[in-house]
């Protein structure tokens with residue numbers, strides 16, 4: 001197939017449109033049209049990018065709907081302020097709160113944050129940002145301030161393509177069983193998750209968003225909600241699959257595929273350890289990773305499961321988790337970051353993750369155009 005045929009027609013002679021080339025990717029996949037790349041023809045300055053965004057904000061947003069992600073590459077973008085300016089010119093209503101987040105983030109401007117500081121060897125599995133919350137960003141953006149020498153990719157994936165590549169059984173499960181998210185936040189971590197909010201304000205926020213919640217006697221908080229993860233995109237009517245599968249066996253497929261980045265011992269662990277043992281170890285690791293204050297043993301946890309037709313919680317089977325992990329790998333776009341990159345993502349149709357990284361890497365993030373998943377239509381898909 002000639003993918004060039006699917007490029008939009010440029011509306012300015014100052015920019016060139018293309019898809020990623022093979023030498024910009026770290027792994028080949030079936031995904032060849034994500035993201036749409038915008039690069040300067042001659043003038044690379046930030047002023048040139050600003051002029052383009054100002055002139056054609058509407059056009060860029062249309063492309064974002066169509067392609068799911070846009071990468072501005074090759075422009076001279078220097079810091080958090082310029083990143084924020086670019087997004088504002090795209091008419092993104094940036095959100096200045098990062099409530100419900102689980103990672104400690106540093107605020108660079110009032111609307112730009114550092115991305116997750118998860119341990120470098122760890123792979124963060126695919127998710128849409130703030131997926132466990134009904135009111136979530138419809139636009140998410142990343143800015144590469146310090147380009148990693150190696151690794152540190154932020155893979156992205158078109159969730160409709162991913163969903164359509166799954167077996168009918170798994171499609172049926174995702175399409176019909178609501179996913180339930182249960183979150184537990186101990187007292188001493190409330191400040192990280194609900195930055196600056198009082199207990200009353202947190203209760204109000206949870207109520208507004210339709211969570212069931214409970215304050216425990218020691219001041220810790222338990223809250224949960226559930227919804228179908230397959231929705232119809234409000235503008236394109238395409239299927240969106242909210243990816244937030246918290247299952248270490250999905251990720252295990254990624255560790256296996258990235259084996260050459262890990263030591264011999266780690267490779268054995270990812271490839272050969274029996275499933276049950278692997279799950280056990282991973283659960284213990286996950287618990288250890290969420291301890292923020294060493295003096296307190298209680299950690300913040302997030303559990304996800306599916307509710308079957310009797311309202312009971314079920315987890316994915318081993319085979320289903322493997323299938324999903326393999327399908328993710330096959331459909332993902334995995335590419336190297338370049339200094340100054342701005343990646344704008346439609347957080348409803350496209351999910352993202354993070355591969356293992358080395359220390360020299362600084363990716364900033366911002367999001368906005370908040371929307372409520374409960375306002376969206378469920379997606380119809382042809383399946384028995």
Ligand SMILES: [Fe+2]
Nearest residue numbers: 127128129352
């Ligand atoms: Fe994220």
